[in-house]
Every structure is written in structure tokens, then in C-alpha cells.
Amino acid sequence: MTDSDLDRETAFSLLADEVRVRIVDELGAATASPETGIPRLTYADLKSRVAVRDSGRFNYHLTKLLGTYVAKDEDGYRLRWPGMVLYRTLVAGLLTHDGDPDLGRFEVGTDCHRCDEPIEAHLYETLFRVRCWACDANYTDVYLPSNGLTDRGEANLLQAVHRRSRTVFGSMTAGQCPWCAAAVAPEIHETDGDLPSLHDTRDLDTYAVFHCTDCTGFQYAPVSRVLCFEPAVIAFYHDHDRDLTTTPAWTLPWAVTDRTTTVLGTDPWRFSVRIPLDDEVLEVELDGDLSILETHRETREADT
Numbered sequence: 001m002t003d004s005d006l007d008r009e010t011a012f013s014l015l016a017d018e019v020r021v022r023i024v025d026e027l028g029a030a031t032a033s034p035e036t037g038i039p040r041l042t043y044a045d046l047k048s049r050v051a052v053r054d055s056g057r058f059n060y061h062l063t064k065l066l067g068t069y070v071a072k073d074e075d076g077y078r079l080r081w082p083g084m085v086l087y088r089t090l091v092a093g094l095l096t097h098d099g100d101p102d103l104g105r106f107e108v109g110t111d112c113h114r115c116d117e118p119i120e121a122h123l124y125e126t127l128f129r130v131r132c133w134a135c136d137a138n139y140t141d142v143y144l145p146s147n148g149l150t151d152r153g154e155a156n157l158l159q160a161v162h163r164r165s166r167t168v169f170g171s172m173t174a175g176q177c178p179w180c181a182a183a184v185a186p187e188i189h190e191t192d193g194d195l196p197s198l199h200d201t202r203d204l205d206t207y208a209v210f211h212c213t214d215c216t217g218f219q220y221a222p223v224s225r226v227l228c229f230e231p232a233v234i235a236f237y238h239d240h241d242r243d244l245t246t247t248p249a250w251t252l253p254w255a256v257t258d259r260t261t262t263v264l265g266t267d268p269w270r271f272s273v274r275i276p277l278d279d280e281v282l283e284v285e286l287d288g289d290l291s292i293l294e295t296h297r298e299t300r301e302a303d304t
Contacts, residue, residue: 011082014064014069015086017061019050020064021090022050023061023065023070024083025090026041026046026049027078027087028084028088031084031087040075040076040077041078042077043076045076046062062077068080068083069082092145092146092148103149105121105122106120106121106154108120108248110248112134112137113256113257114132114135114203114257115132119132119250121157123149127143128140128142130161130250136200136201138199138201139250139256140165140250142168143164148164159246162246165248165249166228166229166245169221169228172210172219173225177212177214177215179212179215180214180217182213182217184217186223186290187208188206188208188269189207189208189220191205195207195220196209202257204257206223206258208225208290221255222261223290224260224271225255225256226290227273227286228249228255230284230292232284233275233282236282236297240278242277260274260275260276262274269288270285270286270293271286272285272286273285273286276300279299279300280298281298281299281300282295282297283295283296283297
């Protein structure tokens with residue numbers, strides 16, 4: 001069977017038996033070992049690891065996987081790319097959520113940009129949220145595989161959430177769905193009283209939506225949030241000895257609110273975003289595609 005022959009129904013049906021899943025799991029575990037290259041397992045080794053005594057049963061299920069998830073060559077058996085993706089999915093807990101920790105709410109060290117109460121983090125069903133319980137302002141909603149939630153203290157866990165959120169949203173702002181690789185483009189929306197998430201009460205006049213119509217991938221944020229990924233803004237932070245790429249968005253008022261964003265026009269859309277940092281302000285002008293039109297820096301007026 002070739003890749004072109006593998007339709008969705010066949011792909012799922014091949015996983016309908018625990019022996020086949022264990023075959024994928026053992027081949028993946030062998031590949032994940034600290035060796036160079038992609039190791040092959042001999043027939044005897046693979047059968048022993050899967051722990052199936054009945055050779056007929058083992059052969060039947062192994063044959064079903066050949067050419068789809070598993071490849072065979074003169075050195076033995078290995079995972080093909082679809083098998084590798086499947087194994088990574090199993091390890092991440094994307095399908096099973098094995099080992100989800102019992103995480104209580106904890107403070108993230110930043111006050112709410114809406115009501116000044118402490119922002120807290122917690123696990124909500126399959127999502128990791130960073131939000132304010134006092135006013136329901138929601139600053140981060142991201143799916144973090146259960147494998148990434150284990151064996152981390154609060155500080156390291158928050159960094160993992162930040163990196164995951166940055167990866168997902170960064171891919172969207174770059175024009176590619178992080179889940180299915182389809183093209184996506186921003187759509188500008190005016191707030192009609194509610195945001196896409198019922199758990200978000202931020203006061204945003206406008207916001208950007210990135211929606212993949214192929215796989216339902218979805219992200220929304222203030223239009224200023226896209227600037228977290230722009231070289232000009234990253235360089236601005238670098239010039240002030242700050243690393244924007246390691247800075248969680250929920251600590252940046254300009255990125256998670258629209259207080260420093262001005263709508264310059266609606267047909268077509270144009271925005272100006274002011275980013276204050278130490279003694280300077282970076283002003284960035286964006287078009288309706290959220291592409292930078294121009295930037296300039298100015299000295300920040302001292303607080304009076």
C-alpha cells in the first residue's frame with residue numbers, strides 16, 4: 001500500500017487492535033533511544049518487545065502495518081513517517097491525556113491589566129489558561145500536551161506554556177496553520193460586546209482572528225499581539241537588553257490589550273501601536289493584513 005492509497009478510514013482502521021499500537025509504540029521507543037540514525041528492530045526483537053507469543057497473530061498485525069506505518073528493509077523494521085507522527089501523538093498524550101497532573105490555580109507573578117488583581121494559571125479540561133479570576137480577562141488559552149505538563153515546577157511550566165503559545169500563534173501570524181499547515185490570513189473584527197471566547201472579558205475595540213477553515217485551527221488576539229513576532233520589535237527589546245522571545249505575552253500590556261493601539265482607518269484598516277520600554281517608545285504602523293508599514297522611535301516622556 002502506498003501513501004496515496006492510505007485514506008482516512010484505512011488509517012484509523014489500522015489502529016483498531018492493541019497489538020498494532022504496541023508495534024508502533026515499540027518501534028518508536030527504539031527510535032527515541034539516544035542512538036544516531038533510525039534504528040531497525042529485527043523480527044525476533046520486535047516480537048519479543050511487543051510480547052505476543054502467537055507468531056500467526058503477530059505476523060497478521062505486523063503485515064497490516066507494513067507500507068503504511070511500518071517499513072521493512074534488510075536490517076529489520078522501522079517506522080515510516082506516518083508511523084513516527086502517530087508515535088509522537090501517543091507520547092504527547094494528544095489522544096489520551098495520560099498522566100494529566102492535578103494542577104490547582106497558582107499566581108503567575110503579573111497583575112491583571114484590566115482590574116489589577118493577580119493573574120492566575122490553571123488547567124481547564126484540555127487547555128492551559130492564564131487569566132484573571134476577579135474580572136475574567138483571559139490572556140492565554142493554549143493546548144499543552146499532557147506529556148509537557150509533568151515533572152515541571154510552576155516557573156518552568158509557565159515557560160513551557162509561553163513557548164507553546166508562541167509557537168502556535170507565531171505560526172498563525174506567519175500565515176500557516178500550526179496543525180495542518182494550510183494557509184491562514186488575519187481577519188479584523190470590531191468588538192460587538194463579546195469576544196470569541198466566552199471566558200474572556202477584555203475590553204478590546206478590535207481584534208484579529210486567525211481561522212483555518214481546513215482543520216478548524218483558531219486563534220484570536222489584539223492586533224498588537226502580532227508584533228511579538230516582528231524583527232523590528234524584537235530588535236527594539238534587544239537594544240534594551242531584553243529578550244522578547246522569552247517574555248510571556250501576559251506580562252506585556254501593549255500585546256494583550258489595545259490601550260496603546262489606535263485605529264487610524266477602517267477602509268482599509270490601519271493601526272498605530274505604541275510600545276513603551278524604559279526611556280523609549282517604538283511606534284509601529286500596521287495595515288489590514290497586520291504587516292508593518294513603518295516604524296519610528298522616540299524618547300519616552302518622563303512620568304509626572
